[in-house]
Amino acid sequence: RFNIMLGDLSMTPVALSAQVIVNCQAGGDCNGGDPADVYTFASEQGIPHSSCEQYTATNLKKDHCEDIDICRDCTWPPCPVNETCIDKCWAVDYKKYYVSDYYSLDGAEHMKAELFKNGPISCGIQATNNFEKNYTGGIYKEYIQYPMLNHEIAVVGYGADAETGEEYWIGRNSWRTYWGEG
Secondary structure, three states: OHHHHHOOOOOOOOOEOHHHHHHOOOOEEOOEEOHHHHHHHHHHOOEEEOOOOOOOOOOOOOOOOOHHHHOEEOOOOOOOOOOOOOOOOEEOOOOEEOOOOOOOOOOHHHHHHHHHHHOOEEEEEOOOHHHHHHOOOOOOOOOOOOOOOOEEEEEEEEEEOOOOOOEEEEEEOOOOOOOOOO
């Protein structure tokens, strides 16, 4: 959404750090979370570029939200010969990106309009065991009578199957390249 809002195709795309959300316990971790808390954090605290904290898809055992845990440098000056320099890292200045407005949507037509106007949206799904273990690509279908939202994805588009006319959403998941279409 930041890239769409900026509208300058010559700029380097902005990729925000999902790991900071996990590290700062800002409403989401690898066991689920609340997107509203993530948006509140992004609105009040800001989120740095992903180059500050690469996504590792792991929960930390304690809160790692000090500046040195969010964006650090351990490369300069070079470590003197015969020293390990393990603790020779320091916080670096980093730009934070803020969310100015967030809201809920319901219904396919509202979601399509939002995607068209502003770009990707977050969407809660029930990530079943079958979805997690067996999805490898294509249109995924699984009927769940009483779905319980337990996972958040980014919906980045939509379409319809050319042969059947069946409508579908195009989603981006956070489970790294080993899952799905990678």
